[in-house]
Amino acid sequence: MTYESYKTVYPAVFEKAYKQRYTGGDPLAAQMFDFLVSHRAYDFGYLYHNSIGTPVYTFRNYVKDDLGDLTSSINAGNFQTKLDEFIAYYN
Numbered sequence: 001m002t003y004e005s006y007k008t009v010y011p012a013v014f015e016k017a018y019k020q021r022y023t024g025g026d027p028l029a030a031q032m033f034d035f036l037v038s039h040r041a042y043d044f045g046y047l048y049h050n051s052i053g054t055p056v057y058t059f060r061n062y063v064k065d066d067l068g069d070l071t072s073s074i075n076a077g078n079f080q081t082k083l084d085e086f087i088a089y090y091n
Contacts, residue, residue, distance in 0.1 A: 052082040 014037065023029035049056045062070045 048086065051086050053079050055079045 019030050019033050023033055045056055059070065061067065
C-alpha cells in the first residue's frame with residue numbers, strides 16, 4: 001500500500017501542493033524543484049542505525065573520547081549479527 005501511494009499520491013501532491021504553490025508559476029523554480037526531488041538519496045546508516053546497534057555513535061564516541069581499541073567494541077557490539085537479523089526480517 002505504501003509503495004502504491006508513493007507511485008500515485010505522492011506525485012499528485014508534489015505537483016499540486018508543493019511545486020505549484022511554492023514556485024509561483026516560475027518555470028525555472030519548478031525545474032529546480034524537480035531536480036532536487038529527482039536527486040534525493042537516503043542514508044541507510046542514518047535511517048536504521050538504531051536497528052543495528054548504533055555503530056555510528058560507537059565510532060563517534062571512540063574518536064571523541066579517545067577510548068582506545070575500537071575494533072573490540074565493534075565486535076562486542078554484534079553489529080553484523082544485528083544487521084543480519086534486520087535483513088532477515090525484511091526478506
